[in-house]
Amino acid sequence: MEKYLQGKTCIITGAARGIGKALAVKYAEQGANIVLMDLNKEMVEATAKEIEALGVTVLPLVVNVTSSQEIEAAIKEVESQFTKIDVLANCAGISTSRLILDIEEEEWDRVFNVNLKSVYLLSKYVGKNMIKNEVKNGKIVTISSQASKIGELGNGAYCASKAAVNSLTQVLALELAEYGISVNAVCPGFVDTEMLQEVFQKRSVIEGKAPQEYEELLKGQVPMKRLATPEEIAEFMLFLSSxxxxxxxGTSMTIAGGKTLI
Ligand SMILES: NC(=O)c1ccc[n+]([C@@H]2O[C@H](COP(=O)([O-])OP(=O)(O)OC[C@H]3O[C@@H](n4cnc5c(N)ncnc54)[C@H](O)[C@@H]3O)[C@@H](O)[C@H]2O)c1
Known part of the structure; x- marks a missing residue:
């Protein structure tokens, strides 16, 4: 069967675990060269080993995606190994569990730097690479969130940063269309990853509930009555990358089991 990404080079940020890792596996199954970027050295190297076993070339890089210097150095390394970049998947992200009246400026800035500034920085460096190398049908896909479309109590910085991701996606789509580069975001609902487990632990306190009770409450708010798997999100991101x-x-498609409909 034809492989969607044979011979293409795909960068995935936040690739050591969660949705980013699931996407890296899907890209590898479709024959791509894989560049994994993550803060966590041990985890990104372990993920690289798992993906290499699928028979593709993997370059794991320890990068803080909020640092333009680290991104610039990483892109140079990618260029020296693969020359052109075909796909950028922005998956790195962090959440907060703090009311707007309580959140400190430093935490607000950290959330915006990881969730939004990183998308601007990576898109800038990768977009320039795609244009310089006349990449055909380049793709940028970013994980936003259902929280970009609805307010979530105790999640203000995250909601606002993800709404800004959708806006940035539209502008990038406009500015890169003439080069044949498409830019899209996906807006998942509750996805069963370690990040979500941490949210259950921390936000349940704000809601005055036990973590398990809070998890059940959130699941009950989803018309489909369950969490998404990382693979379900990665599958649609694979399609958008192909x-x-x-x-x-310029789209920001919600994948949330109907959560934002009610
Ligand atoms: N899990 C959910 O319910 C959910 C829902 C909607 C959107 N999302 C979004 O999906 C994306 C992935 O989430 P996940 O649930 O897989 O989270 P996760 O915490 O399991 O994985 C995130 C990865 O990003 C990495 N990372 C964090 N900060 C970084 C930085 N500064 N530089 C480089 N890497 C960094 C982490 O080390 C981690 O490996 C995030 O953007 C998140 O906001 C998640």
Whole structure:
């Protein structure tokens, strides 16, 4: 069967675990060269080993995606090994569990730097690489969140940063369309990852509930009555990263089991 990404080079940020890791596996199954970027050295190297076993070339890089210097150095390393970059998947992200009246400025800035500034920085460096190398049908796909479309109590910095990701996606889509580069975001609901488990632990306190009770409460608010798997989100991101999605740009599709409908 034809592989969607044969011979293409794909960068995934936040790739050591969670949705980023699930996406890296999907890209590898479709024949891509894989560049994994993450803060966590041990985890990113362990993930690289797992993905290499699928028979593709993997470059694991320890990068803080909020640092333009680290990103610039990482992109140089990618260019020296693969020259052109075909796909950028921005998956790195962090959440907060603090009311707006309580959140300190430093934490607010940290959330915006990881969730939003990183997307601007990576898109800038990768976009320039795609244009310089005349990459055909380049793709940028970013994980936003259902929280970009609805307010969530105790999650203000995250909601606002993800809403800004959707806006940045639209502008990037406009500015890169003439080069044939499409730019999209996906807006997942509750996805069963370690990040969400941490949210259950911390936000349940704000809601005055036990973590398990809070998890059940949130699941009960989803029309489909369950969490998404990381693979379900990664599957749609794979489609958006492939040439099957060449005419789709500037979108921010919600994948939330119906959560934002009610
Ligand atoms: N899990 C959910 O319910 C959910 C829902 C909607 C959106 N999202 C979004 O999906 C993305 C992935 O979330 P996840 O649940 O897989 O989270 P996760 O915490 O399991 O994985 C995130 C990864 O990003 C890395 N990372 C964090 N800060 C970084 C930095 N400064 N530089 C480089 N790497 C960094 C972490 O080390 C980690 O490996 C995030 O953008 C998140 O906001 C998650």
């Amino acid at each position: 040439e099957k999605a060449n005419y789709i740009t």
